[in-house]
Amino acid sequence: MKVMSLILSHLKKIDYILAGTIVCLCFFGLLMVYSASYPLGEIKYGQGSYFFMKQWQWLLIGFFFFIAAALVPYQAYRKWIRWLVMLSLLCLLLVLFPGIGVVKNNSQRWIHLGSLIIQPSEAVKLVMIIYFAYVYARKQAYITSFKKGVLPPLLLLSLAFLLILKQPDLGTAVSILLSCGIVLLCAGLKTRHLILLGSTAAAGITFFAVTAPYRLKRITSFRDPFMYEDGDGYQLIHSYLAMDSGGLTGNGLGGSIQKLGFLPEAHTDFIMAIISEELGIMGLLFVMGAYLLIMYRAYRIVQGLQDPFGKLLTIGLTFQIMIQAAFNLGAVFGLLPITGIPLPFISYGGSSLVFMMISAGILVNLSSSIKRHRHVPQVK
Structure with a gap:
């Protein structure tokens, strides 16, 4: 009876709007991964549902951690944070060792964890925000x-x-830098310190962007992809074609032409182009509306919490999600260089999905904490 009473007590405190929005985005993403990856799965593995089944497995793991993060009081991270920081940095070091780090597409960003392959930088995004x-x-x-x-x-x-x-992954490194910078800004950073750090970070990012030839090509090609239509501009051009053909309501689920071998990374970095092609502007509005709703619920959390740690954690986790979404959508729409950053909760990718769901679970717990504080009786 005590266990049941405790479970019911937790269920009453859950922010169902926030949790429901996250769950809807995840299942929508799973559906779109199935649609966008079916031709590639059939050609490459002889099984159209190959990527769908992989994403479904990661989604189940993500739901487990989402629920756990929603139930564990966020204050507990104060005790664990030093160990989490050391472990995450150790994993980043292990990635660089031959035989441990997994190389894909000329990048060494993953390590084996049993039968699973994880990307430690996704964990670092979360850990650095908490820290x-x-x-x-x-x-x-x-x-x-x-x-x-x-x-x-x-x-x-x-x-x-x-x-x-070093992996190399400038896009992820910059997204972590921005998220942590926003936490620092909201903590009360002085204006002159902000200018000093901001200018230093901007100079450093610019230096690393222009000194690597492949990064410089990405920067120049996104500004005018039609000048590089057979090279670095190819992907963006086909993203434009996908979105242009979608119109208001799209060509119907499964009706994409660009996913038939024309648009690379159709189920990962450029899944929004397939959503626009199949579901039109309505699909885009659904995704954007869901992200805006998450931001609104986070705003309510910040307004309701009195704990500075809880406030800064809410701000950091929310902007982590939004910055990643902005980087992805900016690349798809040709407003930003292509960084390889997935669309939160939607793109194919196990590590990104799991750690995004942990972040979302912590936000749900933070929201529940407001309701617990409201029910504390006042001593007269």
Whole structure:
């Protein structure tokens, strides 16, 4: 009876709007992965549902961690954060060792975990947000001191940035930098410190972007893909063709032409192009509306919580999701260079899906914490 009572108590506190939005996005993504990857699965593996089944397995794992993260009080991460940081950085180091790191498409970003292949940088996205929220919530009294209040956590962030850049994966490294930067900004960073760090980060990112020939090609090709239609502009051009043919309501689920070998990465980085082709502007509005609803629920969490750690954690996790979505959609629409960052909860990719669902589970727990605080009786 006590166990049942405890379960019912937790169920009453869940933010069903936020949780339901996450679940809907995940199942929508699973459906679109099936549609977008069916021709490739049939050609490459003789099984059209190959990628769908892989994504379904990762989704089940993700749901387990989503529920666990929604139930574990977010304050517990204060005790675990040092170990989580050390473990995540160790995994980033292991990626670079031959025989441990898995190489795909000239990148070494994955490691074997039993029969699974995971991408440690996805874990680092989450861990660094928790770490920054924890540290800067504690440093509120001296956040205006650069040496004592601002600098120490930035050294670990720089290490993580360089290790991810070594894989190489500038897009993920920059997304982590931006998410942590927003946490630092919301913690009360002084304007002159903000200008100093922002200009340093911008100069560093620019340097790394233009000194690697393949990154420089991506930057120039997204500005005018038709000049590079047989090379780096090919993918973006076919993304345009997919979205243009979709119109308002699309060509119907499964009706994409571009996924038939024309658009590379149709089920991963460019799945939004297939959604637009098959479901039209209505599909795009559904996805954008879901992300905006997540932002709105996060805003309510920030407004309702009194705990600085909880506030900064909510801000960091929310912007982590939104920055990743902005990078992906910006690449698909030709507004940003192609970075290889997946669309949160929707694109094919196990590590990204699982750690995004953990982030979402923590947001659900943060939202539930507001309701628990409201029910604490006031002592007169």
